[in-house]
Amino acid sequence: MGIFRLLIVAAIGWLFYTLYRRIQQQPGKNPPPAKFEGEEVVSCRVCALHIPRNEALRESGHYYCCREHRDQVDTQDS
Numbered sequence: 001m002g003i004f005r006l007l008i009v010a011a012i013g014w015l016f017y018t019l020y021r022r023i024q025q026q027p028g029k030n031p032p033p034a035k036f037e038g039e040e041v042v043s044c045r046v047c048a049l050h051i052p053r054n055e056a057l058r059e060s061g062h063y064y065c066c067r068e069h070r071d072q073v074d075t076q077d078s
């Protein structure tokens with residue numbers, strides 16, 4: 001049983017070592033989240049979906065992800 005236990009200890013040690021190496025190798029721990037490069041992102045007024053501003057629909061100062069959501073608010077407000 002002595003050798004078996006030794007093997008387990010060695011395996012656990014190796015596991016920790018590789019984990020440690022892997023953490024050390026990561027240059028920036030938190031790489032910046034994938035952004036729409038150089039584009040401002042706005043969120044839909046209805047569903048809060050984030051969309052690049054140039055793709056969003058703008059209506060009286062608010063942004064919408066799609067026509068359906070824009071129309072939805074329009075009918076609610078009036």
Ligand SMILES: [Zn+2]
Binds near residue numbers: 044045049064069
């Ligand atoms: Zn939406």
